[in-house]
Amino acid sequence: MLHTVLDTPPVGETKAARDQTLAAYRLMLTARLLDDKYAALYRGGKIHGGVFLGRGQEALSVAIGISLKKTDIFAPLIRDAAGRLAFGETVVDAIRTYLGSALGPMRGRDGNVHRGRPLEGYLPMVSHLGAMISVVNGTLFARRLKGVSGTVGATCLGDGATSTGAFHEALNQAAVEKLPLVLVVADNQYAYSTPTSRQFVCEDLADKASGYGVAAHSVDGTDLVACLKTAGEAVARARSGEGPQLIVARLLRLCGHGEHDDSHYIDPKLKTSPLGRDCLKVAEEFLLRQQWADSATLDGWRTEVVREIEDAVAQVRREPAPDPYDEKWQAISSRHLIELHDEDSGS
Amino acid sequence: MLHTVLDTPPVGETKAARDQTLAAYRLMLTARLLDDKYAALYRGGKIHGGVFLGRGQEALSVAIGISLKKTDIFAPLIRDAAGRLAFGETVVDAIRTYLGSALGPMRGRDGNVHRGRPLEGYLPMVSHLGAMISVVNGTLFARRLKGVSGTVGATCLGDGATSTGAFHEALNQAAVEKLPLVLVVADNQYAYSTPTSRQFVCEDLADKASGYGVAAHSVDGTDLVACLKTAGEAVARARSGEGPQLIVARLLRLCGHGEHDDSHYIDPKLKTSPLGRDCLKVAEEFLLRQQWADSATLDGWRTEVVREIEDAVAQVRREPAPDPYDEKWQAISSRHLIELHDEDSGS
Amino acid sequence: MSITYLEAIREAQSHALRDDPRVFIYGQDIGAFGGAFKATKNLARDFPGRVLDAPISEDAMVGMAVGAAIEGLRPIIEMQFADFSVVGFNQIVNQAATLFWRTNVPCPITIRLPFGGTEGGGPFHSQSIEAIYAHYPGLIVLTPATVEDAYSMLLEAVAIDDPVIFCEHKFLYYHLKADALPSEALPIGKARIAREGRDLTVVAYSAMVHEALAAAAELSAEGWEIEVVDLRSVKPLDTDTIMASVARTGRLLCVGESWPWGGVTAEIIARVASEGFGLLDVPPQRLNARDTPVPYHPNLWMAHRPTARAIAASARKILRR
Amino acid sequence: MSITYLEAIREAQSHALRDDPRVFIYGQDIGAFGGAFKATKNLARDFPGRVLDAPISEDAMVGMAVGAAIEGLRPIIEMQFADFSVVGFNQIVNQAATLFWRTNVPCPITIRLPFGGTEGGGPFHSQSIEAIYAHYPGLIVLTPATVEDAYSMLLEAVAIDDPVIFCEHKFLYYHLKADALPSEALPIGKARIAREGRDLTVVAYSAMVHEALAAAAELSAEGWEIEVVDLRSVKPLDTDTIMASVARTGRLLCVGESWPWGGVTAEIIARVASEGFGLLDVPPQRLNARDTPVPYHPNLWMAHRPTARAIAASARKILRR
C-alpha cells in the first residue's frame, strides 16, 4: 500500500498545474512573511505567550490546504500557517489571534496557533498532541450519517506526536470506519529538542500504515511540486472512498520549536543535507526554471504580501482587546444552567 | 522481521522437549480444571463479581509462562490462568483471590484476575486494558539501570486491547528503549462481543510490528508445540538483546467473555474452523500420538489435579474473609502522612 | 407494567433515536450485543447504522463525538464502566468541555458512565468519579437517583447543547423499579425533596439517596423527621433548594459515595457555610466513602461506602447536639 | 548568591540524583536540552544515563515509572506542562495510586507538574489541576509556594514511599528568588504561617500565597492584621494549623487559583465548618478562578484568577461583618 514519490516528476505545462503551483507559492510566501512578522512582534514584546512558526514546512502545509475544497474539513497544527491560508483563513484572522484581538475568531480567549472556525470546517486545535484526529473522524462520520458525500477531512501532525496514544486510537478508528481522512505527518526530524531516534524506531513513519490497514504516501517535504502531487492524490483517493490516507513528508524544521528556542541542538549535518533545503527557495527556483514566473513578478508579490501583512497588523493593533467586564464568563451554552458564583474573582 | 511458524514442526525426541511439553500440558490441564471450578463456584453463587476464563488460550498462555525464568517479569491478563501457574503461581493463591480470602495476595481488596506478587516479578493487572505494558517496560528499564542483565519481561493482551492508546505508547516506548519485552497478543477473534472487523483493519496483528520496529512472530494459538517453540524463540531473542518481540497467536475464545456471557454472538463457522480447535485436546492428541504419555497417565493427572483443586477450594473456603474492622483503610504507605477523616463511614 | 432504572435508560435512548435523527450512540459492545449492561438492547436492530460498536479506544470515542457534535449531531457515548472514562479524560475535559467557550460552537454530547459500587466490583469497576468532571468548567454532571429521573434526565441531557456526563448507578440498574415512565419531570439543575422532614437535611445523590431514605425511615421510628434532598444534578448544583431545606431544619448532613477529599459533599458544605451560615444550628457534616480504592470483597465494600446504617449513626450524632 | 524557585527545583533534583542511585528522571526534552523550563539543565551531562528524554507518551511515561518503582527505583517524571498530565491520568490514578493499597508494595514516584497561569498561557498551558489528583486515594499532592519549599519539599517527595504529584508554579519559576537553599524545613503535611495576624485567616497555596501576602500588606495599611496560612501540601491537608489560626481570628477566607467547583477551597471550608464551626465568627468565604477555561489574553487572565486586589476586596467584606 506504499506510494512513494521518489523523484520530482516534471509537471506537464498544463495551465491548471501552473496556476495551482503559482497560487501555492504565493500562499507559502504569505505564510513565511507572516511568520517573519510574528517573530518580529515577539521580539518586540508585542505577543503574549509563545510563537510557533512553520518555516520549512510551507510546501507540505500549503499542498494539503490547497488540495481541499471549502466544504472539506481541516484541522491544522502548529506549523500550518500556509495550509490555513490555503484553506481560506484570512491574514487578519491569523494576526488577530496572535495579538489577542477581541474581534478575532477566538476573541482573545485562546491565542496563537489555537484558532479556527469550526462551523466552516476549520477546526481549532487543542494543545494536546494527537487529540484532533478523532475529532476530524467525528466530522466525517457525521457527514456520512447525514448523507453528505464527498467530504474529505485532513489534519496534520509532527513526528513526535505519532508517539501519542491519541494518534493510534484515532488512525485505527478511521481505518475501522473507513473514513475519508488524510493524515499528514511532517517528519521534521525533531519534536521540540528530541530527535526522532528517541521517538520511534521504524525506518520511515510510513511503515506504520500497513499496521493500520491504511494507504501510505511518502514525499519529499521540501519539494512543493511533489507535495502538491502527493496531497492531491491522497485527497482524491480519500474522496473516492478508498479510506484513510497517511502522508509522511520528510523535511527539517528551519526554526526553533518556538521563537523562544534557538534550536542549537539541530544537527548541522541535517541542515546541509537535502532535508535541510528551504522549500520556499526550492519552489521559487522551480518557478523560475519553468519560466512560470520571473523574479520581478515574485519580488512584486513579496512587496504586495508584506504590505498586506503590515496593513493587517496596523489594523489589528487598533482593534479592541478583550474587556474582562464585558466578558461572558460562561463555559456552557445553556444559559439556564449557568451558576454564578458569589465568590468569583476579578471585577 | 516476520517469523511465522506455519506448520507444527516435528519436535525432536529430545528429552528436554518432551519434558517441557508434558509439563506444559499438565499446567494447561490444571488451568482448565481451575477454570471449570471457578465456573461451578460462580454458578453456585460463591464468587463475587465476574469470572473470566482462559478456555482455548491455555497453550499460548502456558507457553509464555513456561518460557520465562523465575527472575523474569510477567504481567498476565484475564485469560492467563495457565501462564500464571507456569510462572509459579500456586493454585491456592489463585483460588484465594477468586474467593476473596484475607490470606490471599490481594487480601480481598482486589479479586479474580487482578492478582499478583509484584516483588516476585509477577505483576497484578489493573483492569484498564493496555496499561500493564509500560509498567513491564519500567521494570526492565530499572533492571538495566541497576546493572542486572538477562531479564525478560512478558505481558499479554487481547486483540481488542491493541486498539488502546496505552498499547501503542508502551510498545513504542519499549522499541525506543530497546527493552527485552515480549508482548503476547491473543487474537481470539472477539473483544467481548466485538469481532475483530470492528477493532482493526490490518490482515494480521503482526503487521503492526514493522511500524514499531520490533520483531514479530505469528503462531497458531491452538497448537501447544508451535506456541512453545515461538514463545521460547521470542524470549530467547529478547534475552539476547534483540529488543521487543511481538507474538501474535490466532485462536478462538472457547467461552464467554465472562461467565455471565453465553457468547451466542460467536460465529458458528469459526467454531468449526481450525481456529476453533481446543488447544487442550490438540495437545493431548499430540502427546498420545508421540507416545510421550498414555491415556492412563493423563487420566491419572486429571484425577490428581481435580483433587488438588478441590482440596485447595476446601481449604480456602475455611480461611477468614477480610474483616472491615481489622482493615487498614490506608491508601498510602507513609504512615505519618495519613489523614484520618472523622466522617469516615462504616464502623 | 414495571420498569427498571436500566430499562428507563434504554427507553430514553430509544425515544431520543426515534425523535431526533441527529442522535446516534457509540460505545463498546453496544451494537448487536446491546451493551455490557444491556442498556442498548435491540437499539442497533431498531435504528440501523445509528448504534455502533466502538474499538477499545476511549480517547478516540470521545474525540469522535466532539467532531460529530460540531457537525450538528447529538452523540451519546457509552463508556463500558465509568472507571474507563479516564482513558478519554483528555478529550472530555480539554476538547469537549472547552469547545463552546473557545469557539462559541456548542458541544451537545452525552457521555454515559455506568458508575458506583456493586458487590465484587473491585477497584476498577466501582468508581464514583463525578467530582473530577464537575471540577472542570464546561461540563454538566448528572446523577439520577430514580427510574423516572434516569429516563427524563437522559432525554434532557441529549436535548441540551452542552456536554453532559451522565452518571448511571450500576447498583440501581436492576434494583430500582417504577410503575411507569414519567410524562413530566423537574428540569435539570433542580434538586428534589425526596422526603420531607423538619429535624435534619440529608443531601444525597444517586444510590446514596436510597441509603438516606432508608436511614430516614429508621430514624422516623425514633421520632426524628429527616428531610432528604436528592441533588439530581451535581453540576449545576441547586444551592437554593438545599439552602431552603437547611433553613427549615438548621442541620445538614451531606452524603456521597465517592472519596472524602473534595467532591460533592465538600462543595455543598462550602456553599452552605459561606452563603447560609446563619441557617445552621449545628456544624454541617459529611459522610463519604473511605479514602482508599473501592474494595472487592463485599465485607470490605460495605464498610467502604456509606450505608443507611452509617447515615443513621451520623444523623443521630447531629440530632443529639 | 540568589536562587530562583526554578533553580531550587533543579538543585533538588541534582541533589537527589547525587545522593541516591535509585533516582532517575524521565520526561520530554529533559535530557541534553534541559527541559522546556530548564529545570533539568545540565543534569543529563552530570548524571549520564539517568536523565532521559521520553517520547510524547504521557501514559507510558507514568506506567514506566511505576514499573521502575516496583523494582525499587525512585523515578521523577517531568510533565512538560501540568495540562498534559491528564494524558497519563489513568496510569496516575489507577496504576500508581492504587499499587500500595492493592499489593502492599509502595510506589515511590514523583510526578512534577509545571502548573498554574502565566500571561498568554491560554487554556492548555495554565491549568491548576491539583484537586483532581487530591480527590483520588493514594496520592500525595504538594504545592510549594517558596523557593525554600520548592527545594526541600521536592527532596522529601523523592524520599517518601508514595506517589507524589508535585505542583510547581510556572509563574513563580522566575519571579521568586531566595538568598540561599534551606538547610532544614517543615515536613510535608505541615502548613506554614506565612504572615501572622489576628483579624482574618487567609488560607492559600502556591502562587496565591504571594497574592494573599500582597493583599495582607495592603490591608495592614488600613489597620487590619491578616494571617496568611501557606498550605504547602493540599493532600494531606494540615487541618490543625488552619483550625488553630481560625481559632485566633474567627474569620476565614480560602483562596485557590483553580476552578470554583470543588477543589482545595471547598475541602478546607468543609473541614472547618464541620470540625471547627464554633471557631467561626462570620461565614467562611472562598475565592477561586472563574468557572471557564483559563483565558489567553492577559486582560482576561488577570480577571480570571484571584489577584491581591480581589483578595483584599473579599477580605474587606469579611472584616466588615
Ligand SMILES: Cc1ncc(C[n+]2csc(CCOP(=O)(O)OP(=O)(O)O)c2C)c(N)n1
Ligand atoms: C500530549 C502532549 N504532550 C506534550 C506536549 C508538549 N509539546 C508541544 S509541541 C511538542 C513537540 C512536538 O513535536 P512534533 O510532533 O514532532 O511536532 P513539531 O513541533 O516538530 O512540528 C511537545 C512535546 C503537547 N502539546 N501535548
Ligand SMILES: Cc1ncc(C[n+]2csc(CCOP(=O)(O)OP(=O)(O)O)c2C)c(N)n1
Ligand atoms: C480501557 C478499557 N476499556 C474497556 C474495558 C472493558 N473491557 C474489559 S475486557 C474487554 C474486551 C477485551 O477484548 P480483548 O482485548 O480482545 O481480550 P479478550 O477478552 O478477548 O481476551 C473490554 C472492552 C477495559 N477493561 N479497559
Ligand SMILES: [Mg+2]
Ligand atoms: Mg517534529
Ligand SMILES: [Mg+2]
Ligand atoms: Mg479478544
